[in-house]
Amino acid sequence: MPPKTKVIKQRELNFLEKLYIPEVIRGVCITSGHFFKNLTLHSLHRIGLLRHIAAAVTIMYPEIKRRYPHRYRTRHRLTKRDDGTPRCVACMMCETVCPAKCIYIVAEENPDPNIEKQPKTFDIDLGKCIYCGFCVEACPEDAIRMDTQIMNIAGYTRESMYYTKDRLLNPEREGDIVKPSGSLR
Amino acid sequence: MPTLTVNGKEVTVEKGSTVIQAAEKLGFDIPRYCYHPGLSIAGNCRMCLVEIEKFPKLQIACHTQVQDGMVVKTESDVVKKTREHILEFLLVNHPLDCPVCDQAGECWLQNYYMKHGLYDSRLDEDKVKKSKAVSIGPTVMLDSERCILCSRCVRFTDEITKTSELGIFNRGDHSEIGIYPGRELNNKYSGNVVDICPVGALTDKDFRFKCRVWYLKASPSVCTGCSMGCNIEIHYQLERKHIAGGDRVMRFKPRENEEVNKWWICDEGRYGYPFIDKNRIHKPCRRVPDPVSKDGQKDMSPIPWDKALDMAAQKIKEIPKDAWAVLASPQMTNEELYLAKKVFGDTLGLAISLVSPNREGYSDDFLIKADKNPNTRGAFELGYNVLKTQLEEMVRKAEAGKIRGLYVFGQDLYEFLKPETAEKIFGPCELLIFQGTNWNPTAARASLVLPSAVFAEQDGTFTNFQRRVQRIFKALEPMGESKPGWEILAGLSERAGRKLSYKETHEIFDEIAAAVPVFQGLTYTKIGKKGAVLA
Ligand code: SF4
Ligand code: SF4
Ligand code: SF4
Ligand code: FES
Numbered sequence A: 001m002p003p004k005t006k007v008i009k010q011r012e013l014n015f016l017e018k019l020y021i022p023e024v025i026r027g028v029c030i031t032s033g034h035f036f037k038n039l040t041l042h043s044l045h046r047i048g049l050l051r052h053i054a055a056a057v058t059i060m061y062p063e064i065k066r067r068y069p070h071r072y073r074t075r076h077r078l079t080k081r082d083d084g085t086p087r088c089v090a091c092m093m094c095e096t097v098c099p100a101k102c103i104y105i106v107a108e109e110n111p112d113p114n115i116e117k118q119p120k121t122f123d124i125d126l127g128k129c130i131y132c133g134f135c136v137e138a139c140p141e142d143a144i145r146m147d148t149q150i151m152n153i154a155g156y157t158r159e160s161m162y163y164t165k166d167r168l169l170n171p172e173r174e175g176d177i178v179k180p181s182g183s184l185r
Numbered sequence B: 001m002p003t004l005t006v007n008g009k010e011v012t013v014e015k016g017s018t019v020i021q022a023a024e025k026l027g028f029d030i031p032r033y034c035y036h037p038g039l040s041i042a043g044n045c046r047m048c049l050v051e052i053e054k055f056p057k058l059q060i061a062c063h064t065q066v067q068d069g070m071v072v073k074t075e076s077d078v079v080k081k082t083r084e085h086i087l088e089f090l091l092v093n094h095p096l097d098c099p100v101c102d103q104a105g106e107c108w109l110q111n112y113y114m115k116h117g118l119y120d121s122r123l124d125e126d127k128v129k130k131s132k133a134v135s136i137g138p139t140v141m142l143d144s145e146r147c148i149l150c151s152r153c154v155r156f157t158d159e160i161t162k163t164s165e166l167g168i169f170n171r172g173d174h175s176e177i178g179i180y181p182g183r184e185l186n187n188k189y190s191g192n193v194v195d196i197c198p199v200g201a202l203t204d205k206d207f208r209f210k211c212r213v214w215y216l217k218a219s220p221s222v223c224t225g226c227s228m229g230c231n232i233e234i235h236y237q238l239e240r241k242h243i244a245g246g247d248r249v250m251r252f253k254p255r256e257n258e259e260v261n262k263w264w265i266c267d268e269g270r271y272g273y274p275f276i277d278k279n280r281i282h283k284p285c286r287r288v289p290d291p292v293s294k295d296g297q298k299d300m301s302p303i304p305w306d307k308a309l310d311m312a313a314q315k316i317k318e319i320p321k322d323a324w325a326v327l328a329s330p331q332m333t334n335e336e337l338y339l340a341k342k343v344f345g346d347t348l349g350l351a352i353s354l355v356s357p358n359r360e361g362y363s364d365d366f367l368i369k370a371d372k373n374p375n376t377r378g379a380f381e382l383g384y385n386v387l388k389t390q391l392e393e394m395v396r397k398a399e400a401g402k403i404r405g406l407y408v409f410g411q412d413l414y415e416f417l418k419p420e421t422a423e424k425i426f427g428p429c430e431l432l433i434f435q436g437t438n439w440n441p442t443a444a445r446a447s448l449v450l451p452s453a454v455f456a457e458q459d460g461t462f463t464n465f466q467r468r469v470q471r472i473f474k475a476l477e478p479m480g481e482s483k484p485g486w487e488i489l490a491g492l493s494e495r496a497g498r499k500l501s502y503k504e505t506h507e508i509f510d511e512i513a514a515a516v517p518v519f520q521g522l523t524y525t526k527i528g529k530k531g532a533v534l535a
Helices: A020-045 A092-099 A136-139 A165-169 B017-027 B077-089 B108-115 B152-160 B192-196 B304-316 B333-349 B376-381 B388-399 B419-426 B442-446 B485-495 B505-515
Strands: A103-109 A116-127 B003-006 B009-012 B050-051 B071-073 B140-142 B165-167 B176-179 B200-205 B217-222 B230-236 B249-254 B284-289 B300-302 B324-328 B352-354 B405-409 B429-437 B446-451 B460-463 B468-472
Touching: A020 B405, A092 A103, A103 A136, A116 A165, A165 B192, B009 B405, B017 B050, B017 B071, B050 B077, B071 B460, B077 B108, B077 B442, B152 B165, B192 B200, B217 B468, B304 B405, B304 B429, B304 B446, B304 B485, B324 B333, B324 B388, B333 B376, B333 B405, B333 B485, B333 B505, B352 B388, B376 B460, B388 B419, B429 B442
Parallel strands: B003 B071, B324 B352, B324 B405, B405 B429, B429 B446
Antiparallel strands: A103 A116, B003 B009, B050 B071, B140 B200, B165 B176, B217 B230, B230 B249, B284 B300, B284 B446, B460 B468
16 A cells, blocks of 8 residues: 655745734744743742742753653663672673664673673673663663663763773762752652 | 375385475474484474374374375474474473573574464473583583483484483483483584584583674585594674674584585584684784784784785795795695696796695594595695605705705694704795794794685685595685685786686686596586585
C-alpha cells in the first residue's frame, strides 16, 4: 500500500497581519501580559495569597539543579554488588548492541566460580556515545544504568571523555549527582 | 539398497544407513546432540526423535536403520511437540548462564531453543548444583551444570584418542562428566572435545573470555604445523582493537575434510596461531652501523620497499653467482617455491636449494606427522631436492669461505644448526638477505630484511604428504608493510630485467599446471576447499 500523503497548505497572511505593526503590538501585549501576571502572582505568593496558582520561575542553573524525570538518560554508571565489586559479568551484550561502538570491555576470570567472569577493563568513550540507552536495555545483569542525573559532561580533551571502569563505578566521586533541591515543586 | 520416504520425498540410501543420514541426504536437518558422524552412536539425548509409520512410538533417527518402504515424518506435530519437551527436559538443571558462557552464540541449546523450543519453563524446583569452572587439563575447562550428558566427549577420548580420561560419574540427575582420579585431560588432541561439545560445558582455556564468538569471522585455510595439512578455519576479528591486545586471529578450528583430518586437528596446530600477530616484521629493514632501535630490533633501520628491492637486486649482481646460496623453505607455498626457482634459478642464474631442517618431531599414526612443514612434498614435486645433505653441503661450502651472499626464506638457521656452525656461515658472508614473516635470530643477523605475509594473509596452495594439493585463502591483510612472498619475488625479477605480469596467485598456479606434469589439469577451482590429489 502506498503511504498516504496529506497535503497541508500554508495559511496566507490576512490584511491586518500584512500591515506588520498591529502584530508587533499584539506580541508586546502577550509578553507584558505574562510579565505582569507573574509579577502579580509572585508578589501575592510572598504575602501568602493564591499559592495554589503556579507562577513561572527561572532556575538558577548551575547553582540550582532540577531533578530530571525518572527515566531520563543521563551519564552511565556501573552498579555494584553488596561487596562493592561490579555487577557486570563482561558478557559484552552492551558492547555488542552499542550503535556508536564506544564501549570497550576486556574480560577476566572472577575467582568465584558462581560469578566466573568480570570486566578487567570497562571503558565508555562518551565523546562517541549517542545516549541511546541500548546498553542499559541490553544488560542482563542490571549492571549498567544511565541514572546518575549527571548531564554536564564536557572536557577540554578527547581523553577526558573516556570513562574507565573506576569512574563508571564511582559517579558520586565526580560530585555532580543532583540532590532534589526542595525549592521547586 | 533400501528406498524410503522422508516427509513425502523418496530417497535411496546404502543398506545400513540410519534415518538421520537419509534425511540429511534430502536436506532435512534433524536436530541432534549426541550423534556425531565421527563417533559411535550413543542414542541418549533423544533430540532426534522422529515419527516412523508402523512403529508404535517415536524412534531416534540417529540409531534407526533404514528399511525398504519406511515412511518417516520429521516435522509432524507430535515430533515438534516432542522436541520441545525433550529440550525442556535437557534444560531442567541447566544454569542458563549464557552471559558468562563462551559457547553463547554457537551453542546448540540456544540454537535449538530458538528453532524448536520457545516454551515457557514449568520448573518450580531448585536446580541441581554441580561443579563449575573446573580445570580438567592444560587446555580445557569443564562446567558440569551446563553439560547435557550427550557423552560425545567421553566417546572421543575412548574411540579417537583411546586415552579414556573422561567418564560419566554418579547417577540420575546427579550424573556428571568428570576425569578419572589422578588423571587429567592431557593428550595431543584434547582441544577437539571443545569443538564437539554441543553446549558450553567444555570450553577452551586459550579462548576463554577472550572474545565473543559473534565478533568472529571465519576463513578456510590449511594448518601449516606439519605435513598432514589439516583443514582449518581461521577465526579472526578486526573491528575491536581492544580485544586480546589488538591481535587479529582469535583461534583455529578444524574444518571437515573426510580425506585428510576428518573433523579433528591436533592441539599443536590449534594453538599454533600466535605467530600471525606476534613478533612480526612490519617494514623492510636494513642493518645500519649505529645501534638505533626501531621496529623492535637493534641495529635495524626501516627503509622503503623500492629501496630495499633495489638494494637486494644491486647486491645480487655484485657478488659472483657461484658465491651465492639461496635457501628456500618448505614453509613456502607452491606458488612461491615455483617463482623462487624461476627468479633465482632461471632469471638470476643462482643456485637455489631447499633446506628442510632436520626439525623432525613427534608423530603418530593419526594426524601428527614428523615433518613439521606443510609443503615439503610440494617442493619435491616442483623439482627441489629435499635432502638433508643439501644443508650439509651448504655448510661445507660456507666453511670453505665460498659463500659470500645468502638469501634465506623465512627459516631460522639457528634452529637447526649449532651456533658455531651458523657463525661459520654468517661470519664470512658479506650479505645476508632474509625474507620472512617473523623476527628470529637469523633475521636479526641479516643485512637486509624483507617482510613477507604469513599464510593467512595470502592465497596459494600447499601439497600435503598424501600429494593432495590444498588451497589457502587470504583472510587478513598483510601486516604492516609486509607483502606476499610472490610479490617480493616479482619485484626482484623486475629489477633483474624480467618483468612478471602476475596480478594474482592463480596465474602462477596456472603456469605451474602447464609447466609441471604432475600438476597438469589442476586449477584453483578444481582444488576448491577440499583439495585435489596430484596426478
Ligand atoms: S547509550 Fe547507546 S551509544 Fe551510549 S554507550 Fe550506551 S549503547 Fe552506546
Ligand atoms: S551488558 Fe551488562 S553485564 Fe554485560 S558487559 Fe554490559 S554492563 Fe556488563
Ligand atoms: S561435556 Fe559436552 S560433550 Fe561431554 S557429555 Fe557434556 S555436553 Fe556432551
Ligand atoms: S542424536 Fe539421536 S539420540 Fe541423540
